[in-house]
Amino acid sequence: MIDELKITAYRCKKCGRIHYPFHDRCLDCLERDFEEIKPEGDAKLLAYTEIYNLPWGFDVRSLKIGVVEFSNNIKAMGQIHIDDIKKLKTGMKLKAFWEPVRKFAGEDIFGLVLK
Ligand SMILES: [Zn+2]
Numbered sequence: 001m002i003d004e005l006k007i008t009a010y011r012c013k014k015c016g017r018i019h020y021p022f023h024d025r026c027l028d029c030l031e032r033d034f035e036e037i038k039p040e041g042d043a044k045l046l047a048y049t050e051i052y053n054l055p056w057g058f059d060v061r062s063l064k065i066g067v068v069e070f071s072n073n074i075k076a077m078g079q080i081h082i083d084d085i086k087k088l089k090t091g092m093k094l095k096a097f098w099e100p101v102r103k104f105a106g107e108d109i110f111g112l113v114l115k
Pocket of ligand 1: 012013014015016017026027028029030031
């Protein structure tokens with residue numbers, strides 16, 4: 001399941017800092033050489049919120065958004081599919097999927113979905 005996530009992060013070959021999305025130079029040491037890495041392990045919830053004023057293309061009243069950290073330290077933001085935001089707690093483990101998150105010009109746009 002986790003192999004299907006279309007997420008590539010970039011680990012600085014000099015200091016090890018992980019960048020996602022890509023940066024031209026390392027934000028810590030300015031190195032330009034990166035190793036591509038993929039999310040591994042559990043997705044731990046670091047922060048979350050619910051957004052009500054959505055841009056065009058979302059066919060829902062609100063969205064729950066969260067930032068998770070995978071076991072190998074990659075942090076990523078995704079939609080959380082849960083009926084009630086009160087069930088969320090920071091530090092809890094979520095399952096990560098790569099699924100349609102919105103429509104654009106009639107086509108599905110895929111992104112990180114957490115359940
Ligand atoms: Zn660096």
